[in-house]
Amino acid sequence: xxxxxxxDRAPAFTLTSSxxxxxxxxxxxxxxxxxxxxPAAMTPGCTLQAVDFQDNLAAFTDTSIIGISPDPPAKLAQxxxxxxxxxxxxxxxxxxxxxxxxxxxxxxxxxxxxxGVIRSTFVVSTTGxxxxxxxxxxxxxxxxxxxxxxxxx
Numbered sequence: 001x002x003x004x005x006x007x008d009r010a011p012a013f014t015l016t017s018s019x020x021x022x023x024x025x026x027x028x029x030x031x032x033x034x035x036x037x038x039p040a041a042m043t044p045g046c047t048l049q050a051v052d053f054q055d056n057l058a059a060f061t062d063t064s065i066i067g068i069s070p071d072p073p074a075k076l077a078q079x080x081x082x083x084x085x086x087x088x089x090x091x092x093x094x095x096x097x098x099x100x101x102x103x104x105x106x107x108x109x110x111x112x113x114x115x116g117v118i119r120s121t122f123v124v125s126t127t128g129x130x131x132x133x134x135x136x137x138x139x140x141x142x143x144x145x146x147x148x149x150x151x152x153x
Contacts, residue, residue: 003102004133010035010124011100015068015090018076023066023090025124032063032131033124034146037103038139039117041071041079041089045139049119052143054085059152068092068103070117102135121146 004010010033014024025033036053038046046069053065065087069076076089090097095117098104103120106113121142123132132149134142147153 003135004122004130006130006132008130008133010122010128010130011097013097013100015092015097016073017091018073018080018089020073023088025128028064028066028124029128030126032126033066034060034063034121035066035068035101035124036119036121036137037068037098037101037117038119039069041069041075042082045119047079047083049139049142050079050085051083052140053087054083056143056147057087059147064088066090068097070095070098102133107136123150 010025012025014022017023038049040046050067068090070093071091072093073091076091080089092098095104098117101120101122103118105118106115107118118135119137121134121137122130125131
């Protein structure tokens with residue numbers, strides 16, 4: 001599995017959103033993007049993480065937040081409605097985009113090795129380059145750390 005590093009070009013993609021529209025990374029050219037990959041909508045950890053991003057949107061001025069999971073768009077729509085999420089949620093059911101970002105692969109889950117989403121966050125610059133790549137992040141506390149690391153406090 002290839003992991004991205006600062007300076008790498010962010011992989012191009014087009015995915016279906018929670019609203020059913022097609023969204024491409026190039027749609028955000030000229031804006032900083034915080035893209036995070038998470039295992040499953042409406043699970044405890046993923047809900048905490050999404051709500052944490054939502055609660056801290058004001059810190060991310062001039063930044064677009066995008067969450068990507070393997071969930072179908074209808075489930076993402078339910079998730080967005082249930083948690084009042086106002087940022088973009090994208091469906092990657094065949095995990096091709098997450099693979100390109102190095103956010104899909106083997107991981108330890110309850111002591112067993114499984115293949116799945118590696119909870120990860122990427123900061124993509126206004127020119128489409130990776131500024132930061134965080135792998136194996138925790139669902140809780142990561143948004144606060146990201147805000148500190150980016151100097152947004």
